[in-house]
Amino acid sequence: MNREELIRLIFAKKSFLCIGLDTDLAKIPQHLLTAEDPIFEFNKAIIDATHDLCVAYKPNFAFYECYGTKGWQSLTKTISYINTTYPDQVFSIADAKRGDIGNTSQQYARAMFDPASSGMNFDAVTVAPYMGEDSVKPFLSYPGKWIIVLALTSNKGAADFQFFRNGDQTLFEQVLSKSQQWGSHDNMMYVVGATQAELLGDIRKIVPDHFLLVPGVGAQGGSLQEVAKYGLTTECGLIVNSSRNIIYASTGADFAMKARSEAMKMQQEMAEILGL
């Protein structure tokens, strides 16, 4: 999905919501556990109930890998379901935080973007910048695909290195600046945590029109209004993620409809923010 299509989707759906599929067997409704693939059944129900309210889904790879091959199978089924049931209706993000030397990142790129090899076909992948240019560039050789580079994350540990400072410039600012030599706003976004909303103004000076993927609204304490105040652009420029608040809104038989209600609350707030 290219930038124009993504923007069109956002304004058509009046939403810049991403739903994080951090699907955990310990938290999903217990009645699903008798299914052959409870994780996929849960995801399918959530996706069917929310696909018109969000613009993106973001499976968090850790929650699948912890179940080994079976988890990887649930992950593959989930992205295939999104691709075949709602083609071009939703942007898909592999939240995998990958990054390694060039010949290795090339293989990770195949995993995320080459269905003939891996069975998976995401629109975007999150990447960790620590290893620099050649760890990131192989992902950019797939036309129409995106990388989402970690810049300023939502967690407490963000303070450990991301604010490491060279004169006036912090490491995360250096990541934002330097990485613009690798790709453009057509194939590169950045992760900026909602818990860092007050810094979004400064970040927008460096990346005025790149899309930002913003986690941390909800369970982690970030505010949608604050994020929009400092991060919104005329083309929206934001994809705001919510995971636990939506997908675990209920543990009963009504979980999918309760997830829909929570997603709708966010979508309505977003429509207002977009002035639509």
Add this chain to the structure above:
Amino acid sequence: MNREELIRLIFAKKSFLCIGLDTDLAKIPQHLLTAEDPIFEFNKAIIDATHDLCVAYKPNFAFYECYGTKGWQSLTKTISYINTTYPDQVFSIADAKRGDIGNTSQQYARAMFDPASSGMNFDAVTVAPYMGEDSVKPFLSYPGKWIIVLALTSNKGAADFQFFRNGDQTLFEQVLSKSQQWGSHDNMMYVVGATQAELLGDIRKIVPDHFLLVPGVGAQGGSLQEVAKYGLTTECGLIVNSSRNIIYASTGADFAMKARSEAMKMQQEMAEILGL
């Protein structure tokens, strides 16, 4: 495997060699491609032919993930084979470069260290430090398990951020210093590329007795002698990885024996370095 056991293994085998299992269907002997699981068959043959010459194996996750669920299956079979066929005889490293917010890293830790959940039981996992303390600490809650933190990597892109400087201190030096608050030399190692051997002396001032995992000897151009000159400690303190030079020494039916020959060359050089 704890530190004492690892050191004992190194001196018993007169080797600090790690063999990287970057197994690529395009590079393995073509006669294996008719097997039901060519990747596993290749790994098994390499392991059987080299297990007495190396102290560690390091499957590189990207090379499995690019084949999706089937690749993950080959990976799981490989680590299970190592664990059951050569128990306590070899250290196993999940080269996965993971790291995310706390509740997510917890799931990645289950993937690597909790066989009841994931079917995989590695001794160690490589982690990316960008997201800081809470992205790394969940891996340290497993007794007897290790994290190997990216410090100074072997690739060209290492120059992009790892040398970002605050006064006298570079980012990789800050990673080495700061991370020592999270774990000890009993459960934490660092990745330092062989292509950066001249910096090993400075690195040893910050981490005098931590083990260093050193990739980049061979195909990437690093020298074993240089690495040993600056990095060796009285307890060895080094695990030097070689991947392509060993596992792809031949593409014929003799591939495993040729891999053994290459591994033996390195082991003999290492025995000399260790003065054994």
